[in-house]
Amino acid sequence: MEAGTAAAPTYVRRESALRRVWGWLREHAINIFAGLVIAYLLIPIAVIILFSFNDPVGKYNFTWVGFTLDHWKDVFSLSELNSALLTSLRLALFATVISTLIGTLMALALVRYQFFGRRTTNFLIVVPMATPEIVMGASLLSFFLILGTPSLGFNTLLIAHVMFCISFVVVVVRSRLIGFDRSLEEAAQDLGASPFQTFWRVTFPLIFPGILAAALLAFALSVDDFVVSNFNSGTTVTFPLYIFGAAQRGIPVEVNAVATILFTVTLVAMGFTVLQQRRAERLAARRPPQEGEDVLGTPPVPPAPGGAGG
Amino acid sequence: MTTTRRRLTPYLLLFPGAFWLIVFFVVPMYYMARLSLDSGSLETGFNFTWEWSNYGDALSLYGDPFLRAFEYAGAATVIALVIGYPLAYAIAFRGGKWKNAMLFAVIAPFFTTYLIRTIAWETILADQSPVTKTLDSVGLVPGGHVLATAGAVIAGITYNFLPFMVLPIYASLERIDPRLIEAGKDLYASSRAAFVRITLPLSAPGVIAGTLLTFIPAAGDYVNAFFLGGTNNKMIGNVIQGLYLTNRDYPAAAALSFVLMAVIMVIVFVYIRFAGSEALMGEEAVAR
Numbered sequence: 001m002e003a004g005t006a007a008a009p010t011y012v013r014r015e016s017a018l019r020r021v022w023g024w025l026r027e028h029a030i031n032i033f034a035g036l037v038i039a040y041l042l043i044p045i046a047v048i049i050l051f052s053f054n055d056p057v058g059k060y061n062f063t064w065v066g067f068t069l070d071h072w073k074d075v076f077s078l079s080e081l082n083s084a085l086l087t088s089l090r091l092a093l094f095a096t097v098i099s100t101l102i103g104t105l106m107a108l109a110l111v112r113y114q115f116f117g118r119r120t121t122n123f124l125i126v127v128p129m130a131t132p133e134i135v136m137g138a139s140l141l142s143f144f145l146i147l148g149t150p151s152l153g154f155n156t157l158l159i160a161h162v163m164f165c166i167s168f169v170v171v172v173v174r175s176r177l178i179g180f181d182r183s184l185e186e187a188a189q190d191l192g193a194s195p196f197q198t199f200w201r202v203t204f205p206l207i208f209p210g211i212l213a214a215a216l217l218a219f220a221l222s223v224d225d226f227v228v229s230n231f232n233s234g235t236t237v238t239f240p241l242y243i244f245g246a247a248q249r250g251i252p253v254e255v256n257a258v259a260t261i262l263f264t265v266t267l268v269a270m271g272f273t274v275l276q277q278r279r280a281e282r283l284a285a286r287r288p289p290q291e292g293e294d295v296l297g298t299p300p301v302p303p304a305p306g307g308a309g310g
Numbered sequence: 311m312t313t314t315r316r317r318l319t320p321y322l323l324l325f326p327g328a329f330w331l332i333v334f335f336v337v338p339m340y341y342m343a344r345l346s347l348d349s350g351s352l353e354t355g356f357n358f359t360w361e362w363s364n365y366g367d368a369l370s371l372y373g374d375p376f377l378r379a380f381e382y383a384g385a386a387t388v389i390a391l392v393i394g395y396p397l398a399y400a401i402a403f404r405g406g407k408w409k410n411a412m413l414f415a416v417i418a419p420f421f422t423t424y425l426i427r428t429i430a431w432e433t434i435l436a437d438q439s440p441v442t443k444t445l446d447s448v449g450l451v452p453g454g455h456v457l458a459t460a461g462a463v464i465a466g467i468t469y470n471f472l473p474f475m476v477l478p479i480y481a482s483l484e485r486i487d488p489r490l491i492e493a494g495k496d497l498y499a500s501s502r503a504a505f506v507r508i509t510l511p512l513s514a515p516g517v518i519a520g521t522l523l524t525f526i527p528a529a530g531d532y533v534n535a536f537f538l539g540g541t542n543n544k545m546i547g548n549v550i551q552g553l554y555l556t557n558r559d560y561p562a563a564a565a566l567s568f569v570l571m572a573v574i575m576v577i578v579f580v581y582i583r584f585a586g587s588e589a590l591m592g593e594e595a596v597a598r
Contacts, residue, residue, distance in 0.1 A: 034400035037393055038415045041472065044430035045422055051433060062436045106327035113320035121328060128335050130522065132530025132574065134547050136335070138554060138567040142345040143338035145560065163334040166327050224423050226533065231554060243425045247537070251429065259426045266421040270414075 045263065052256035059250025071253035075261070078254055084242035085258060091154065091238060092222035095161035100215040102162070103169025110170070111177040129167045136164065137231035144232065152234030160232045161225060165218040172217060176210025209277045216269055223262070339571075346564035356560065364565040372549050372566060379545035380573075382460065382535075383528035386467035387475075390524050391517070393468070394475035398516075399509075401476075402483035413480070416473050424470065428537045431466050432457065435538070458540030466534035471527065475520040482516025483509070518585045526574055546570055 025032075051061055055068040076082055110121060128136065140160050141152075150156055184206070188198045226240040233241055243255060349361040369376070401412045419427055434441050435456040445451050456462050486509060494504040532547030539545075546566060553563035 030396055030400045031404055034397045034404070034412070037397045037472075038412060040393075040469075041415055041419055044427055044434065044469070045418060047430045047433055048422055048426055051430075062433050063438050102327040102330060105323040109320040109323035113323075115317075115320040115324075121324060124328065124331050124336075128331065130526055130578075132527050132547075132570070134530040134532065134550055135567055135571045136338075138550060138563065139338035139342040140334065141554060142342040142560070142564055143334075146341050146345060159334055163330060166330060170327070220420070224420075226424055230551070240423055240425050243423065243429075247425075247429065255426070259422055262423070263421045267418075270421075274410075 048256055049260045049263075052253060052260050054253060054256075056253065061251060061253050061256070072257050075254050075257040078252060080237070081239075081242060081252065081254055081258065084237045084239045087154070087236060088223050088239040091157055091161060092219045094158055095165055095222045096215050096219045098158075099162045099165035099169050099218050100211060103166045103214060103218075104173050104211055106166070107170045107173035107177055111174055111180075125167045125170050128164055129171075133164075133225075133227035134231075136160075137228040140228065141231045152232060153236045156232045156234065157229055157236060157238070160228050161222045164225070164228060165221055168217050168221060169214040172214035173207065173210050176207050176213075180207065206280075209273065209280055212276070213273050216273060220266060342564045343568055345560050346568050348561045348564075350561075351559070361561060364561045365569065368562040368565045369569065371562075372546065375544045375546045375549045376566075376570075378460075378543070379529050379531075379547065379570075382464050382467060382543075382545060383525050383531070385464045386471065386528050387521055387525045389464070389468045390472050390475040391521060394472055394520065395479055395513075395517070398476045398479035398483055401480055402486075413477075416476050416480075419469075420473065425533060425537075427470060428466055428533055431462075431469065432537050435462055435465070457538060458543065460539070460543055462538040463535050463543050463545075466538045467528045467531060470531075470534065471524045474523040474527075478519035478523060479513060479516040482513045482519075486512045514585070518582070522578060522581070526578070529574055530570060 051064070052071060053067050053069065054061055054064055055066040055070065056063070057065055106121075106125070109115075110118065110125075137160070140156070140163075144150070144152060144156055150159075180203075185198050185202055188202045189195070193201070223239065225238075226244065229238050229241055230244065237245070239258075243251060246252065246255070344358060345356070346364055347358060347361050348356040349359045349364070350356040397416070401409055401416075405412055422430075433439065436442065437455050437457070442451065442456050445456065453459060490512070491504050491508055494508050495501075499507065530547050530550075532545055532551050535543055535545045535548050550563050550566050550570070553559045553566070557563075
């Protein structure tokens with residue numbers, strides 16, 4: 001053994017600098033690539049925001065001319081833009097409320113009950129998500145044309161928006177329901193709560209973050225929708241339809257400003273939901289609810305002075 | 311609670327949603343099919359006459375945009391896969407504390423309106439933009455401009471649908487048990503072998519989902535072609551939109567739309583059968 005170590009030559013290969021660099025590159029290549037792709041994803045957003053500060057010559061906002069805050073100051077000065085935006089928001093509000101309600105009920109049915117037609121229903125929910133929007137829009141238009149009613153406008157838009165939002169709401173709420181601990185409900189019922197009370201005081205608060213997330217998703221889908229709306233709007237103008245119409249004549253810079261506002265609001269809303277979710281998960285993981293607390297760990301209200309009975 | 315009521319509950323819960331989807335998604339397909347067999351025009355009124363010639367006429371007139379749509383969508387899907395898979399892999403396996411931020415960045419484009427995102431590309435690829443000028447100086451711009459070419463349309467489609475590719479792949483990569491890869495390495499697999507024989511097959515469902523979620527909407531898209539393409543880059547979506555909303559030639563438009571839907575369904579069927587058996591074989595290879 002000792003003879004061997006004494007005689008063994010040192011075969012430590014000195015890695016050349018080039019080899020080291022190459023090794024480093026290979027290891028980090030994928031991270032670098034990912035970074036580039038993410039930059040690629042974010043650059044157009046940066047362009048949109050940047051060009052809201054542009055001061056274009058003429059009507060088209062494609063070349064950078066100079067920095068100005070004018071269009072931000074007048075961001076709500078174009079009446080057509082404003083009414084289109086308001087229409088979009090109103091439509092999204094109604095569509096969100098209806099689709100979230102309907103979708104949550106469906107998700108509850110799908111996750112909690114075994115019933116005849118379950119697989120067909122699953123299929124029915126997935127297919128709209130995978131259908132090209134143009135086919136959905138065109139077929140709805142055919143439907144309204146042949147039936148003759150309702151006439152194309154806000155109502156047909158509402159119908160269409162609810163239709164494509166339902167699937168997404170179901171999928172989001174369903175994923176939230178699947179991880180749900182039913183023993184909490186059983187415990188409540190063991191303590192004498194009616195099914196209705198169980199739902200309102202145990203189930204609903206716990207799945208609420210999921211419902212909220214689904215509602216936000218539905219809202220975003222509705223505000224953003226273009227293709228289906230294009231086919232079924234008649235003379236009603238939503239925000240994306242306004243942009244499409246304005247594209248020929250030159251899109252006002254205010255549109256970029258509005259888009260930036262929408263982007264920021266959505267960002268904040270998403271961040272808020274994520275934080276809420278984290279908070280709920282942390283609370284749920286903390287410890288089992290003590291006596292007098294509700295399921296989320298909120299401490300009990302101190303007994304009223306004058307003594308409440310036991 | 312009576313048994314009957316318990317048995318009815320799921321149906322009651324289901325009813326509003328199922329009703330809405332059936333009446334406003336399934337039934338309109340029937341009406342579109344009916345419209346495609348109408349004859350007449352906006353002035354003379356439309357009558358249902360089993361006008362099968364609508365299909366033949368429409369397809370012979372608009373065969374080109376049809377093929378082009380599938381070409382562009384196919385190209386965009388392939389590019390999205392090539393770009394998106396490594397990104398999904400990086401997020402799933404090399405993300406660490408940046409994972410959520412990276413996922414956030416992937417869906418951030420969806421916070422802006424679809425149209426504005428596409429128009430932003432019009433700005434980026436405009437003739438006078440620094441991007442175009444750089445590409446031109448390197449000689450990558452044969453015609454002199456980037457806009458109004460097939461490349462621009464494909465680039466737009468790829469961008470707009472990239473998150474649809476990345477997220478499903480990420481989801482299936484995320485689910486892979488890292489101990490499987492460890493086990494492979496313990497059995498002397500190199501990094502590359504471990505990837506090809508363990509990770510890749512296990513991510514197959516995500517890849518299939520991602521490619522379908524990208525290809526299907528892309529095939530019917532017309533926004534990208536509208537803003538970024540020229541007159542000979544029109545896709546079938548542009549044609550359908552024009553026929554429905556401008557020409558009001560409803561039968562032809564409905565016929566084209568129906569054919570588009572049918573072709574997509576066939577492609578999806580074939581793809582799932584083919585890819586399904588591939589994934590199956592991949593899983594077998596791992597289990598063995």
